[in-house]
Amino acid sequence: MPKHHAYCIGVFVVVFCCGIAAAAGPVEAESAIEAVTVYRGQALIRRAVQIPPDLGELQIIVDDLPAKVVGASLTAGGTEGVVVRLVRYRSRAASKPLNKELAEIESQIKQIKRELHANAKMHEVKQRNAQYMHNLAMFITSKERATSSQAELDADGIAKLTDLILSNDPKTFAEMTELEHQKADLEEELHVLERRRSELSGKSAKAVHEAIIFLTKARLGPAEVRLNYLVNDAGWSPAYNVRLGADGKAARMEYLADVRQRSGEDWTGVSLTLSTATPHTSADSPLLVPLWVGARSAVPVSGKVKRLMVAGSKAEYQRRAGRLRVQQASLPQQMAKGRRAAMWSSNRIAAEVQEMELNVDRDVLRSGIRELRRAEEALTVSYVLEGKMSLASRPDRQLLQIASLQIPVETYHQAIPLLTTYVYRMGRLSNTSPLSFLPGPYSAYVGDEFVGKGRLPLIARGQNVALGFGVDTQLRCRRELVDKSDKTGWGSRVQNFSYKLQLENYKDTPVSVRLLDRIPATKSEDLQIKVGKMSDELSTDALYVREMKGRGILRWDIDLPAGASGPDAKQVTYSFELKFAKDKDVSTQTVNLLGQMEAEYERMLSQ
Numbered sequence: 222m223p224k225h226h227a228y229c230i231g232v233f234v235v236v237f238c239c240g241i242a243a244a245a246g247p248v249e250a251e252s253a254i255e256a257v258t259v260y261r262g263q264a265l266i267r268r269a270v271q272i273p274p275d276l277g278e279l280q281i282i283v284d285d286l287p288a289k290v291v292g293a294s295l296t297a298g299g300t301e302g303v304v305v306r307l308v309r310y311r312s313r314a315a316s317k318p319l320n321k322e323l324a325e326i327e328s329q330i331k332q333i334k335r336e337l338h339a340n341a342k343m344h345e346v347k348q349r350n351a352q353y354m355h356n357l358a359m360f361i362t363s364k365e366r367a368t369s370s371q372a373e374l375d376a377d378g379i380a381k382l383t384d385l386i387l388s389n390d391p392k393t394f395a396e397m398t399e400l401e402h403q404k405a406d407l408e409e410e411l412h413v414l415e416r417r418r419s420e421l422s423g424k425s426a427k428a429v430h431e432a433i434i435f436l437t438k439a440r441l442g443p444a445e446v447r448l449n450y451l452v453n454d455a456g457w458s459p460a461y462n463v464r465l466g467a468d469g470k471a472a473r474m475e476y477l478a479d480v481r482q483r484s485g486e487d488w489t490g491v492s493l494t495l496s497t498a499t500p501h502t503s504a505d506s507p508l509l510v511p512l513w514v515g516a517r518s519a520v521p522v523s524g525k526v527k528r529l530m531v532a533g534s535k536a537e538y539q540r541r542a543g544r545l546r547v548q549q550a551s552l553p554q555q556m557a558k559g560r561r562a563a564m565w566s567s568n569r570i571a572a573e574v575q576e577m578e579l580n581v582d583r584d585v586l587r588s589g590i591r592e593l594r595r596a597e598e599a600l601t602v603s604y605v606l607e608g609k610m611s612l613a614s615r616p617d618r619q620l621l622q623i624a625s626l627q628i629p630v631e632t633y634h635q636a637i638p639l640l641t642t643y644v645y646r647m648g649r650l651s652n653t654s655p656l657s658f659l660p661g662p663y664s665a666y667v668g669d670e671f672v673g674k675g676r677l678p679l680i681a682r683g684q685n686v687a688l689g690f691g692v693d694t695q696l697r698c699r700r701e702l703v704d705k706s707d708k709t710g711w712g713s714r715v716q717n718f719s720y721k722l723q724l725e726n727y728k729d730t731p732v733s734v735r736l737l738d739r740i741p742a743t744k745s746e747d748l749q750i751k752v753g754k755m756s757d758e759l760s761t762d763a764l765y766v767r768e769m770k771g772r773g774i775l776r777w778d779i780d781l782p783a784g785a786s787g788p789d790a791k792q793v794t795y796s797f798e799l800k801f802a803k804d805k806d807v808s809t810q811t812v813n814l815l816g817q818m819e820a821e822y823e824r825m826l827s828q
Contacts, residue, residue, distance in 0.1 A: 247280040247281070247282045247433065248273055248279065248280065248281055248282065249282045249284055250270050250271050250272065250273070250281045250282065250283060251270075251271045252268045252269060252270040252271065252283050252285075252448065253268065253269055254266055254267070254268050254486070254488055254489070254491050255267055255268065255269050255491060255492065256491055256492040256493075256494070257488050257491050257492070257493050257494070257612075258493075258494040258495075258496055258603075259455055259456065259457050259478075259480060259482075259493065259494070259495050259496065260455075260456065260496050260497075260498060260499065260500050261456050261457070261458070261497060261499075262453070262455075262456045263291070263451045263452060263453055263455060263456070263500055264451070264452050264455035264456075264482075264484060265449060265450075265451055265500055266449065266450055266451070266452060266484075266486075266488075267447055267448070267449050268283065268447070268448040268449075269445050269446075269447060270283055270297075270434065270445065270446045270447070270448050271443065271445060272303060272436070272438065272443065272444040272445060272446055273443070274441055274442050274443050274444075275438065276438055276439065276440070276441060277437070277438065278435070278436075278437055279435075279436055279437075279438055280433060280434070280435055281433070281434040281436065281446065282431055282432070282433055282434075283431060283432040283434070283448060284429055284430075284431045285430075285486075286430035286431060286432060286450065286486075287430065287452055287484050287485030287486040287614075288428070288430060288485045289452045289453045289454050289455075289483070289484045289485045290310075290430050290450055290451070290452050291450065291451040291452065291453060292310035292312070292430075293310070294449075294450050294451035294500075295308045295309075295310050295432050295448070295449070295450045296308060296448075296449045296450075297432075297434050297436075297446050297447060297448045297449065298446065298447050298449075299436060299444070299446050299447075300444055300445050300446070301440075302438065302439045302440035302444060303436055303437070303438050303439075303440075303444050303445075303446060304436060304437045304439075305434060305435070305436045305446060306435045306436060306437060307434075307435040308432060308433070308434050308435070308448070309432070309433045309435070310430075310431070310432060310433075311430075311431045311432075311433060312428050312429070312430050312431070313428065313429050313431070314428060314429070322421060323418065323421040326414050326417055326418050326421065327418065329414055330411060330414050330415065330418065333407055333410055333411045333414065334411070336403075336407055337404065337407050337408070337411070340400055340403055340404050340407065341404075343400055344397065344400045344401075344404075347393060347396055347397050347400065348397075350393060351393050351397070354393070420615075432448055432450070434446060434448065451500055452484040452485070452486070453484070454481070454483040454484055454485075455480075455481060455482050455483065455484045456480075456481050457478045457479060457480045457481065457495050458478075458479050458661060459476065459477070459478065459479070459623075459658070459659045459660070459661035459677075460477040460478070460479045460620070460661050460662055460663070460664075461474065461475060461476060461477060461658070461661060461662070461663035461664070461677055462474075462475035462477065462663065462664050462666065463475075463648075463650075463663050463664070463665050463666065463677075463688060463690075464666040464667075464668070465630065465632070465646075465648055465665070465666065465667045465668070465690050466668075467668055469630070469632035469648075470629070470630065470632075471627055471628065471629055471630055472627075472628050472630045472648060472650060473625065473626070473627060473628075474624075474625070474626045474627075474628045474650075474654075474658075475622060475624075475625050476622070476623040476624045476625070476626070476656065476658065477620050477621065477622055477623065478495050478604075478620070478621045478622075478623050479618055479619075479620055480495075480612060480618060480619045480620070480621055481618050482612045482613070482614055482615065482619060483614055483615070483616060484614050485614050486614055487611070487612070487613045487614055488610070488611060488612045488613075488614075489611045490609045490610075490611055491609060491610055491611070492605075492606075492609065492610075493605075493606045493610040493612075493621075494603055494604065494605050494606070495603065495604045495606070495621075495623065496601075496602070496603040496604075497601050497602050497603075497659065498601045498603065507552060507563070507564045507567060507568075508564050508568075509568070510565075510568040510572075512572055512575055538574075541570070541573050541574045542574060544570050545570050545571055545574050548566065548567050548570050548571075549567075552567055602656075602657055602659070604623045604624075604656075606621065606623065623656075624654070624656060626654045626656070628650050628651065628652065628653065628654065629650075629651050629653060630648040630649060630650050630651070631648065631649040631651075632646070632647065632648050632649075632690075632733075633647050633648075633649075633732075633733045633734065633735055634646060634647065634693060634696060634732050634733065634734045634735070634781075635647045635734070635735045635737065636696070636698040636724060636734055636735070636736050636737065637698075637737045637738075638698040638699050638700035638722055638723075638736075638738070639700050639737075639738055639739065642697055642698055642699055643692045643697075643698075644692070644693050644696035644697065644698055644724075644734065645689050645690075645691065645692055645693065646667065646672070646689070646690035646691055646692075646693050647687055647688070647689055647690065647735070648687070648688050648690055649685055649686070649687050649688075650680070650685065650686055650687075650688055651683075651685050652680045652681070652682055652683060652684050652685070652686070653683070654682070655682065656682070657679070657680065657681050657682055658677060658679070658680040659679060660676070660677060660678055660679050661676070661677055662674060662675070662676055662677070663675050663676070663677045663688070665688070665689065665690045665691055667690055667691070672690055672691030672692075673689070673690075673691040673692075675688060675689050693732075695726070695727040695728045696724070696725065696726055696727070696728070696732065696734070696781075697724075697725045697727075698722065698723065698724050698725070698736070699722075699723050700720065700721075700722055700723075700738065701720065701721045701722075701723070702718070702719075702720055703719040703720060703721050703794070704717075704718070704719040705717065705718050705719070709803045710803070712802065712803060713800055713801065713802060713803055714800070714801055714802065714803040714805075715798060715799070715800050716798065716799040716800075717753070717796060717797075717798050717799075718796060718797055718798075718799075719753075719794065719795075719796040720738070720794065720795055720796070721792055721793070721794050722736060722738060722792070722793040722794075722795075723790050723791065723792050723793075724736060724779060724781055724785070724790060724791040724792075724793075725785060725786040725787075725790045725791075726781045726782065726783060726784065726785040726786060726791075727784070727786055728783055728784075729783050729784065730783050731780060731781060731782050731783050732781050733778065733779070733780055733781070734778075734779045734780075734781050735760070735776060735777075735778060735779075736776065736777045736778075736779050736793060737774065737775065737776050738774075738775045738795075739773050739774050739775060740752065740773045740775065740797045741773055741797075741799065742771075742772050742773030747801060747802060747805070748799065748800070748801045749798075749799070749800040749801070750773075750797060750798070750799055750800075751797065751798045751800070752795070752796075752797050753795065753796035753797055753798055754794075754795065754796055755793075755794070755795040755796075756792070756793055756794040756795070757777050757779070757793050758777075759775060759776060759777060760776040760777060760778045762776070762778070775795065777793055779791060779793070
C-alpha cells in the first residue's frame with residue numbers, strides 16, 4: 222500500500238475517533254470532595270472530577286450535588302491538556318431513587334408495617350377469645366346460682382368447663398404478652414428505620430442537582446477537573462476553653478470551631494479550612510451617591526421633651542448603626558443578587574446614619590460606637606486544619622479544634638464592692654501566638670475545675686486582654702459610707718463624703734487584689750470635685766492613669782496577706798468633696814447624665 226494512502230487512512234481514523242468523541246452524549250463522571258473552606262454562612266466545596274480518556278469536545282455531568290448548592294457559584298478548572306469552556310447548573314426531577322440504601326429501607330419499613338398489622342389482628346383475636354372465656358365463666362356462675370336452688374346442678378359438666386377455662390387463661394396470657402413484646406420490638410425497629418430514612422431523604426431529594434461541564438480534551442488518557450461551588454446552611458463560630466495553670470503564670474488556650482454542617486452532603490476525608498472572609502460572588506464596586514442637605518429653622522423644646530428626644534434618638538441611632546453594619550458586611554453577596562437594588566439600599570441606610578450624625582448630640586452618637594466598631598472587628602483570617610477531616614451533614618453542631626496554645630498570663634483578683642461583695646479571679650493574657658483570636662464564648666477552668674463562662678473579645682497578635690476566671694469564694698469585699706457632711710456658705714454648698722472599703726482573705730496564701738471604686742466625675746465648671754485623704758495610694762499603672770483615673774475611677778493595688786479576715790481584714794478609707802452653688806442640687810442632675818454614662822459604658826465594652 223502506498224505510504225500516502227496509509228497516511229490518509231491514519232488521519233481518517235483519528236478524525237473518525239475524534240468525531241465519535243465529539244458526537245457522544247453527556248458522560249456521567251465520578252467525583253469526590255477533596256477540600257472544603259467553611260465561611261460564616263456558606264462553604265466552598267472543591268471536587269476532583271474524573272474525566273474519561275476520550276479526545277475532543279466532552280460534556281461531563283456531576284449529578285450528586287446537594288440541594289443547598291448555590292447554582293450561580295459553579296466554576297471549574299482543568300489540568301494540563303483540558304480546557305473548560307463552560308459550567309452549567311441544572312436541577313431536574315429524579316427519575317429513579319437516588320440511593321440504593323434508601324430503597325432497601327423503604328422495603329423493610331413496608332414489611333415491618335405488615336407485621337405490625339398482623340400482630341394487631343392477632344391481638345384482637347386473642348382478646349375476643351379471652352372475652353369469650355370470660356363470658357362463659359360468667360354464664361356458668363349465673364347458671365350455677367339459678368340451678369342450685371332447684372337441686373339440678375350438673376357438677377360434672379361444670380367441672381369440665383371450669384377446667385377448660387382455668388387451663389386456657391395462662392396460655393392466653395402468655396400469648397398476649399408475647400404479642401405485646403413483638404409489637405414493642407417491631408415499633409422500635411420501625412423507629413430506627415424511619416429515622417435513617419429521614420436522614421437519607423435529606424440527601425436524596427426529589428430533585429437531582431447537576432453540574433454540566435463543557436470542555437475540550439487534547440490528550441488521550443484519564444484526567445481531572447476541579448469543580449468548585451458554594452453551599453448554604455454551613456458555617457462556623459469560634460469558641461474557647463481557657464485553662465489557668467496551678468501556678469497562675471500560664472494558661473492553656475484551646476481554640477475551637479463550633480461548626481454547622483447541614484449542606485446535604487457529607488465531607489469525608491477532606492482538607493478543611495475555616496475562614497472569616499465573605500465568599501464574594503460580585504466583582505463590581507458599589508457607587509457612592511452624593512448626600513444633599515439643607516438648613517431649616519430650629520424648633521425650641523422644653524428640657525423634659527428634649528430628654529425624651531435624646532433617649533429616642535439614641536435608640537434610633539443604635540438601630541440605624543446596626544443596620545449599616547449588617548449592610549456593609551453583606552453588600553458583595555447582595556450585589557450578586559441585584560446590583561442596583563443593593564447599591565441603592567446601602568446608600569440610603571448610610572444616609573440615614575449620616576443624617577443623625579449631623580443633627581444629634583455627641584453623647585447620642587457615642588452610644589452607637591459599639592455597633593459601628595463591630596464592623597471594624599470583621600478581621601479576615603483563615604485557619605487550615607492539619608490532617609484530613611470528616612464532617613457529616615447533620616442537624617446538630619460539631620466541634621473541631623483549631624489550635625491548643627500555651628499563653629503567658631498575669632493573674633490577680635478584682636474587687637468592686639460598689640457592685641458586688643464577690644471577688645473575681647482575673648488573668649491578663651498576652652497573645653504571643655501567631656494567631657488572632659476572634660470574638661466568641663469561652664469556658665473558664667482553674668486547673669481541672671470548671672468555674673464559669675464568659676465572652677472573649679477580639680485579640681490580635683501581640684495584644685493583651687483581661688479575662689475572668691470566676692468567683693473566688695475564699696475572698697470577700699464590702700463598701701460602707703462612714704460619714705457625710707453638708708455645709709452652706711456665702712454662695713456655695715460643700716458636701717464631704719467618707720467611705721470605707723474592706724477586703725477579707727480566708728486563704729492560707731497571700732493574693733494580689735485590684736480594688737475598684739468610683740467618685741463622681743464632671744466636665745461642668747459649676748461643680749468642683751476634689752479627692753480628700755486616702756489610707757492607701759492609688760495605682761500607678763500607666764494604662765489606668767491614662768484611661769480611667771481622670772474619669773473618677775479609683776483603683777488600689779493591694780497585696781492582701783493570708784488569713785486577713787475579721788479584725789485582720791484590710792481596710793481602705795478615702796474621702797472626697799463636692800462644691801457647687803447653694804441653689805443647686807447634684808442629685809437632680811444624675812438622670813440627665815445617664816446618657817453620657819451609657820455612652821462611656823459602650824466605649825469601654827468596645828475597647
